[in-house]
């Protein structure tokens with residue numbers, strides 16, 4: 001017997017450029033919230049399974065006008081920065097960090113304040129269809145553990161990092177780890193506490209080793225964090241070659257790019273996800289591909305802080321794992337729909353170029369554009385592959401992480417007038433036009449975690 005059977009039309013990414021329509025399929029989910037079988041109308045036992053389950057409590061018929069998409073994977077989000085989202089986007093990265101962001105993150109020493117913000121950001125992400133998130137918390141151990149606990153209780157798959165920043169020159173006294181040894185000890189305690197919470201979280205919560213970025217970390221702490229990640233086999237996250245300033249800062253300190261420096265500290269491996277990575281050289285990208293390290297592409301944030309558009313199509317062609325990140329609050333929107341749209345638009349601007357005073361032949365970078373189907377791949381299957389988890393696809397053996405999109409909501413109706421409209425056109429309209437009102441139900445690992453009445 002299956003724990004649940006859904007009768008629905010759904011969409012899943014087949015390959016980076018190709019979306020598959022699963023029309024009127026039966027999605028059979030096991031007790032662990034994993035897709036056991038997808039039964040197609042032409043399969044010989046389709047009618048028998050439909051008849052067995054259709055009057056059963058375990059059966060859910062997703063009505064016409066509604067469609068299922070895989071839950072989205074946010075590969076880079078600062079949970080604490082939700083409190084400042086939409087503000088202070090008019091100054092460069094270095095000033096933004098020291099003037100706004102470090103003082104704002106320092107408030108998370110207060111666990112009650114942290115609880116209020118963290119509960120809200122987890123609920124907001126679920127309401128936007130984000131079923132898995134790779135979070136930066138803050139330097140505070142207690143509040144960081146709390147974020148993992150909130151993910152566990154709310155049913156979101158959370159990968160959470162206590163942020164490490166120990167270097168006095170770049171970190172203010174009011175906001176940094178006390179010293180290098182304390183940073184490493186707190187990180188180890190944090191890993192053990194989150195592993196404890198994970199024991200009862202069906203969907204999985206994971207501790208993540210999180211050096212903020214090289215400019216705020218000592219050599220000793222970077223080395224120690226590489227060793228801790230190896231000891232506990234954890235995910236790793238950081239920022240890599242984000243802006244002119246950040247990229248040059250690391251060059252001046254080490255005489256090499258971030259990617260090589262991170263690799264030397266044992267921080268590039270299969271479960272590493274590096275945010276931004278705009279200034280990777282081809283040699284750096286090869287290192288990412290060889291080690292299995294992934295890029296968290298943050299297209300909205302990049303428009304403000306990265307001084308560039310990342311050549312994402314080029315890096316994908318080189319075999320680098322890539323997903324999308326909202327980068328709250330370098331990016332203002334918690335929606336990965338918004339970020340998918342921006343990823344497409346930014347890639348088009350990179351391809352065509354932006355300065356109309358330059359001749360068309362020299363204005364852009366050819367072969368840079370991605371389609372909305374490719375953005376969908378990044379935000380689903382690409383995110384799952386980046387985290388080395390069986391998520392982001394509607395496929396046997398993958399977690400039942402799903403969002404139900406109702407295209408007929410009165411306040412957010414999609415322009416669907418022709419009943420014969422190809423389903424792949426309906427898919428494109430969803431990717432471009434869906435708003436939170438359209439996201440009516442969300443499941444993570446088979447558990448119903450969000451509904452909008």
Ligand SMILES: O=c1[nH]c(=O)c2nc[nH]c2[nH]1
Nearest residue numbers: 078212213239301305330
């Ligand atoms: O966009 C960013 N947000 C941050 O919080 C941050 N810290 C280091 N580098 C960063 N970039």
